[in-house]
Amino acid sequence: MEKIFSSARAIVTGGSRGIGRAVAELLVTQGARVLLVGRDTERLQQRIRELNGLFPEHAFAFACDMADQPASADRVVDYAVKTIGKPTLLLNGAGGASIVRAMDAPWSLWVEDFQVKFFGYLAMARAILPIMTEQRRGVIINIVGIAGKDPNPALPIASAVNGALNGVMKVLADDASAYGVRILNVNPGATQTDLLTAMAKSAAKESGQNVADVIDQMRARSPLKRLPGPMDIARIVVFLMSSQADFVTGTSIDVDGGIHRGV
Ligand SMILES: NC(=O)c1ccc[n+]([C@@H]2O[C@H](COP(=O)([O-])OP(=O)(O)OC[C@H]3O[C@@H](n4cnc5c(N)ncnc54)[C@H](OP(=O)(O)O)[C@@H]3O)[C@@H](O)[C@H]2O)c1
Numbered sequence: 623m624e625k626i627f628s629s630a631r632a633i634v635t636g637g638s639r640g641i642g643r644a645v646a647e648l649l650v651t652q653g654a655r656v657l658l659v660g661r662d663t664e665r666l667q668q669r670i671r672e673l674n675g676l677f678p679e680h681a682f683a684f685a686c687d688m689a690d691q692p693a694s695a696d697r698v699v700d701y702a703v704k705t706i707g708k709p710t711l712l713l714n715g716a717g718g719a720s721i722v723r724a725m726d727a728p729w730s731l732w733v734e735d736f737q738v739k740f741f742g743y744l745a746m747a748r749a750i751l752p753i754m755t756e757q758r759r760g761v762i763i764n765i766v767g768i769a770g771k772d773p774n775p776a777l778p779i780a781s782a783v784n785g786a787l788n789g790v791m792k793v794l795a796d797d798a799s800a801y802g803v804r805i806l807n808v809n810p811g812a813t814q815t816d817l818l819t820a821m822a823k824s825a826a827k828e829s830g831q832n833v834a835d836v837i838d839q840m841r842a843r844s845p846l847k848r849l850p851g852p853m854d855i856a857r858i859v860v861f862l863m864s865s866q867a868d869f870v871t872g873t874s875i876d877v878d879g880g881i882h883r884g885v
Pocket of ligand 1: 635636637638639640641642659660661662665686687688689715716717718719738739765766767768780809810811812813814815816817818
């Protein structure tokens, strides 16, 4: 039976861990050729071996720091064209979220977090859009975060980055639609990845609690009383990338178990 992404060529930034890793795995199992991007070369090589074990010669890697924009984005896209071919899918997932109060955050941290996530996602979209519009085909999905709609005082920079991404991706989607290219944001709530563990450790240190208690409290706040894993988010991402969702663009989809109260 033909795989649903057998003609797809995808770049997955942040593909070595967490949500990006799960998206890359689903794409490869559905036949896509995938280029993973992260900083840690060894971790990337390990992922490539795992993915090529599922589907030989479908996974490739490029190590770079997404803080260096727009140079990194241009290098990633050039390398993708040479290895997987002209990309038809982009998952922007390389980033984090610093736990700090707004008035305590040093200027350098604001700049650094905007460089990696806001400018990282934007530079990737700018670098890939000419290739997608030329092909009259393409989907860009950005892993943004519910703090963009529901600003969180413990995540002031992520709240600002995510809000800015909601704005800029909407206007890019307006222009890309004329070429049959879709752009969407996906907003996870707290999701069990290395990032969540790091955030829980930081919150535990601040409050004097232990990490397990902090995570239990996050779970208790969730209307569904559970925290999702990366695959819970990845399944929605891959659905939105598929032709099943070909009339969905220019919006953001919350995958947060209902914790955000806005409708
Ligand atoms: N987990 C959550 O609760 C949650 C909630 C809302 C939004 N999000 C957002 O979802 C996205 C993915 O988060 P995650 O939870 O999957 O994080 P994660 O498990 O920490 O994985 C982050 C990925 O991004 C890569 N990365 C980080 N900084 C990078 C940089 N400067 N240059 C290149 N690659 C970089 C990491 O690889 P290397 O370390 O090797 O570079 C890794 O592959 C982030 O934008 C995050 O803000 C997450």
